[in-house]
Amino acid sequence: MWGRFRAMLGTTAVRLSALYLALFAICAVALVFYVTAISEGLLRSQTETAIHSELREISRIYQVRGMAGLVRAIERRSRQPGANLYIIAAAQGQIIAGNVASLQPGVLDDEGWTTAPFIYERYGDPEEDEEAHRAMARIVALPNGMRLLVGRDIGEPEKFRGLVRQALAMALAIMFVGALAIWFFVGRRALRRIDHMSQASRKILAGDLSQRLPEGGSGDEFDRMSRSLNTLLGRIERLNEGLRQVSDNIAHDLKTPLTRLRNRAEAALVSTEDAEGYRHALEETIAESDQLIRTFNALLMISRVEAGSSVAEMGEVDLSGLAADAAELYEPVAEEAGVVLSQEIAPAITVQGNRELLAQALANMIDNAVKYAGDGENSRITVRLEGDKRTARLSVADNGPGIPEDRREDVIKRFVRLDESRTKPGTGLGLSLVQAVADLHGGTLVLAATDDSDAERPGLRATLELPAGGTK
């Protein structure tokens, strides 16, 4: 518990609230002191003014009626309810008249304002009243060494100050307790969430990349942090997955041709006797190696494209020109394969992207179409580009046997080749690259039947949908 508390004290939230509390308390105290000082000054000056005016009256009475009149006036005033303090003292200090029973010694020694409040006792004060009364006064010298004191009790302002101080102490105490409670709940809650987060991240560190940090759904800072970390994790996981897939692919799909290559060379070494035979074996070896290199390059390219836009320079690409070029590049090949390649390309469509990659993606799409739509009469391929403000759609459609709906997802995966196509040359990576290029450009690859009504030859339309504005 103590450890937890200490850990809580260590959190930023708690430190910040402690700081706020301290600042607030200092301000409150300063304010209270300022207010009391001001009101005290006000009360004092009121008292002074009152005493002053009373003294003026009394001195007029003295001038007119002499000492006897003065004493009478003092006696009369002393008996009024809520009266001020009055003393007429002889030269030796005995009190001749007034309403003060006793007072702090030495108060009457100096003329003028008393420098500090003094303690006195009044006639008629209850005996049990232990509390000392305080007052301020002005002392005036009379002839014959006699003294006149006119003063006023300052118990009221003193009491007021005491009350304010008490209220302040109370408020501070309540604030402190409240702050402690808030610290405890807020801090503990924050601590628990951070604990959860660090537990989850430990699991992730241990290698379980499918773990995600908890998200509370309240949209606070913790949630926002969790969310961005989760996005980051998702990306890392995808990249990692891609990498793992590449190494799996290398293991499965590159080993086979490598083994074939090796076997062929070995067989040639063992059984071939004439130069022509060696030559033939070597040529086959080279052809096989070329195919391997091709596969290897395609794989590397896909993983680099999947790694993101940092590897490919993006710029404005004239998609219309690119499509026309690609159609023109493949038209003779299609013709040789007995396929009519036609183009329906809308002019002046541009996207943000990498020209090389887009060209290669389109080339792969056309290449596929030529390969798989090739047999049969009236085979045709259409390269079409259309677009509106938001999307550019680049499609290659054929009227060949198509791909069954449930296999369309599969053919995009690496090295997946449908059984019917195993006999055709190819790496099984063509559409994977198209997919990767689509992803890189923030677009999608859609495979669909060209003509659903024709069960024999539904055909395939591969559409690359790209944001027309483009992504950077």
Place this chain on the structure above:
Amino acid sequence: MSTYAPSRTTGPAGQPEMAQACEGAGNAAKTDAMKILIIEDDLETASYLLKAFREAGMTVDHASDGDSGYFLASENDYDVLVVDRMLPKRDGLSIVSGLRASGDDTPALILSALGQVDDRVTGLRAGGDDYLSKPYAFSELLARVEILGRRKSVREADTVYRVGDLELDRLSHEVKRAGKVIPLQPREYRLLEYLMKNAGQVVTRTMLLEHVWDYHFDPQTNVIDVHISRLRSKIEKDFDAPLLRTVRGAGYMMKAGD
């Protein structure tokens, strides 16, 4: 391509210096004077390249690290540099950019095991003239080195290319064989122009794809072959002597006679 040479007015026929198009008979004679430097740290690859380039009739030097490669390249006068991109002590790009900075514009071909997407661009930006990613076929490398080495002597200013009785006028875009005009599609014209510009040299399929279509990927199928055979049928159909030859395992070459 925009060079407007004054020789136009004199007409394409019978200019002696134009006959250069069909010079060179056979690889050995053609590359006699070519001197190249290979900077490659893998000794096995290097010795294979040395042997193969020597067999192709070239004089070859070799450096096995970046520093000595840079030293040799800046001290000697080579026709072509073949530079591996990743080298000990100093990497290939820095060698090429260093040479360019000191005013040396010897054509350089950069070899790299890195992928193709944008490494090519950085390679060419550093001052490389050509870029080939590993693994490559030697025939491809040889063809590219030969073309680079010859680049100095190719007269860009020529307005007419000739191979045998075939002539291509770069200003009027007219192609004639034995005086008879052969109509060509724009792309076929560019294909022929590139082949004739490098007449006597082997031109590979990837080089054609790069220079005629400006694509740098492997088309995987025989797209180029089909374009070539179309072009061939146009320029050779009614004539006896073949001009556009297939070089087995390498590519194509424009050459007249035997």
